[in-house]
Amino acid sequence: MTSRSKRLSILGAIVALALGGSTAACIAADVTPADLVDALNGVFGKHAGDRAAHTKGVCLTGNFTPSADAPKLSKAPHFAKPVPIIARFSLGGGNPSAPDNAQDNVRGLAVKFDLGSGASTDIVTISAPMFFVKTPELFVEFLKTVATGDQEKIKAFFGAHPESTLQNAWLTSHPVPASYAGVGYWGVHAFTFTNAAGEAQVVKYKLIPEAGDLGLTPDEAKAKGPDFYAGELKDRLAKGPVAFDLMAILGQKGDPTNDPTQRWSDEDNRPKVPLGKISIEAIAPDATCNAFSFLPGNVVDGIAGPTDDPVFAARSPAYAVSLIRRLQTAK
DSSP states (O other): OOHHHHHHHHHHHHHHHHHSHHHHHTSOTTSOHHHHHHHHHHHHOOOTTSOSSSOSEEEEEEEEEEOSSHHHHOOOGGGTSOEEEEEEEEESSSOTTOOTTOTTSOEEEEEEEEEETTEEEEEEEESSSSOSOSSHHHHHHHHHHHHHTOHHHHHHHHHHOGGGGHHHHHHHTSOEESOGGGSOEEOOSOEEEEOTTOOEEEEEEEEEETTOOOEEOHHHHHHHOSOOHHHHHHHHHTTSOEEEEEEEEEOOTTOOOSOTTSOOTTGGGSOEEEEEEEEEEEEOOHHHHHTSOOOTTOOOTTEEOOSSOHHHHHHHHHHHHHHHHHHHHOO
16 A cells, blocks of 8 residues: 555544544534634644644653553443553644743643554543633634734633633643643543443543653743753653553533533542553654544543533544645645
8 A cells, every 4th residue: 555545544534533423513514624723724824744733742652551440430442451552742732843841831642542453542631621712613713813913802802701711821820841741631521431331420531640740940941942842751761651640530410511611610629530551651753643633532432522512522523634634745
């Protein structure tokens, strides 16, 4: 099979997954997946062969080992036995030269669990417990407003949508992470787990770094410069794997599942169930991760995404559009 044929085969599989079922049907008719990608390009520019969002990053390989408690919550296959993973650390936004030492940008950790025979499931997380808009329409409106450069219009957007200030407030109240491996990551969407007995439980994901929370002072961050994460991670992995504990924050009756800008009440003090350990062992070539997308909606039996969250519904199809464009322009 030629390289182009392989890319087309990947495209078909990803698009079918991202656009299948109820996900595409949930997207508002006046905002298409292409609109979301175009809005990102309008702010950050088009970069051939790169992702439209979380453009700057590091591809990785490793393993996931489930906990003994995981099957009690979900019958998902990766909670039944250890599986290989491909993961990617990244910075938010679409700038391939985004500064590592910026305080007001999210870090990302996406994980693809290899279930064998070509099957997989994904988790996509960021270093803040909330998203910055609650609908795809507002995503496009926000980015188009930013693209104007008009500070009064940007201020007016935040005045009309105060929920969109929450993520920035979180990030700027915490130090710049000293390492991709030294910050916690959250899944901002609510998922419904179902176990073999048919019992259901709503959860949110949280990844807790084994290294602890590692922050920099403003002076330290400035001294590090804009491009230190990849080198720091290489040095860290030379000493051993980078590990995260994957946790399930347990939902309660009445918890909202339709707005990723909002946290559950007293979320930090909620009961949590350990789902297993993610062990990142090596840096992989960028091409390994560039061949596919990490899709929030790529779930398996035992895990279901929210049916009332419009941002969740829009993300996977938009990532599929970005993938198509990336593979079409990649050399």
